[in-house]
Amino acid sequence: MADSTTGEQNMTRLGEEGVRGRLERYRELRITEEELAVALLTPVMLFLLAVSFYPIVDTVWASLHTGYVIQLPTKPTEFVGIENYQRLFSDGSFWNALGVSLFYTFVSVPIELVFGLGLALLLKADFKGKYFAQAAILFPWALPTVINAKIWAWLLNPNYGVISDILVRVGILSAPYPFLSKPDAALYAMTSITIWKTTSFMALIMLAGLSSIPDHLYESARMDGASRWRQFRDITLPLLKPTILVALIFRTLPAFQAFGLPYGLTGGGPGEATTTLVLYTQQAAYNNPGPTNGGFALGSAAATVITMIALVIALIYVATLYEPEVR
Structure with a gap:
């Protein structure tokens, strides 16, 4: 019985030491909570920029031009301003x-x-x-x-x-x-x-x-x-x-x-x-x-x-x- 209790205490102590060790390694990186938040959010923001914001910007750009806007980039396009919106309305x-x-x-x-x-x-x-x-x-x-x-x-x-x-x-x-x-x-x-x-x-x-x-x-x-x-x-x-x-x-x-x-x-x-x-x-x-x-x-x-x-x-x-x- 005593051996079982001692074993549990040793496991608890090892667990606490492991947690303290991870915290110490985290502190050694000298990263603040704000910096950690930026590091975690950056990939998400880059993903949103690629799949959401870029298509919106590209659509607005296309609405201000005419020409082969869905063809190869070498094809000519012409800036027409709000002409497409005038056609639309x-x-x-x-x-x-x-x-x-x-x-x-x-x-x-x-x-x-x-x-x-x-x-x-x-x-x-x-x-x-x-x-x-x-x-x-x-x-x-x-x-x-x-x-x-x-x-x-x-x-x-x-x-x-x-x-x-x-x-x-x-x-x-x-x-x-x-x-x-x-x-x-x-x-x-x-x-x-x-x-x-x-x-x-x-x-x-x-x-x-x-x-x-x-x-x-x-x-x-x-x-x-x-x-x-x-x-x-x-x-x-x-x-x-x-x-x-x-x-x-x-x-x-x-x-x-x-x-x-x-x-x-x-x-x-x-x-x-x-x-x-x-x-x-x-x-x-x-x-x-x-x-x-x-x-x-x-x-x-x-x-x-x-x-x-x-x-x-x-x-x-x-x-x-x-x-x-x-x-």
Whole structure:
């Protein structure tokens, strides 16, 4: 027994000496915490410069030039200033795409937030199969966007789609309806599909925020006679503001830059009814580049405008909802 105790003490002493030895070697390097932070962050910043900031700068450069900007560096290019932006802002298709993106974003995201919060409140309650339900709601969000779009394109097909067939059988429709062939119906259908797909993502974020609220606050409120609505208004919503901010940014920016769903569902049609800004940018840049790759320069200008609008949206959210004292 004594030998066992002595062995444990020796192991503890050796462990302490090892830790002290590492600390002494660390001090001998004479590196401050600030210098260590710089050393650790430098590779990350270099990586971000290579994969994020450089492409942004290159896109802005391309938007200010015309010529073979995507060809070999020896090919001629010409600085044209804001000429590409003037072409962009005089293009009716750009303004149509901007309107589609704004409608798609600011109709779908608020609905997703409300539905997601309601779903999170239900999932936070204790019931049998709770964890299975939490996992099941992620299925729509987990589906790849293009596959999701193709599934819904089949479901909404007027000839063999299940949805039209069901609506006809129950008497809501007298004949199959071409949902994706009518401009307004196609836009509403695309917006509804993204609500169905990403509400679960909103619910997941909201559930994480709800789980971080201390239970004793609700217990104190109940002891004071506060109703469920008042608990929700005075406790849940104020303490969820940081979570709501994150959720809005995480969903608004991808929604405003939507490409996969309109591309896979309708290809931007009928006409330009579901052509979002990013889909317009892709079409301008690659479908009709012209003899001097002017389309790519126009697409670069559109991509720059999209980035600036997304930045403004994020700043508005932060200015409106960010409250350090609530954190």
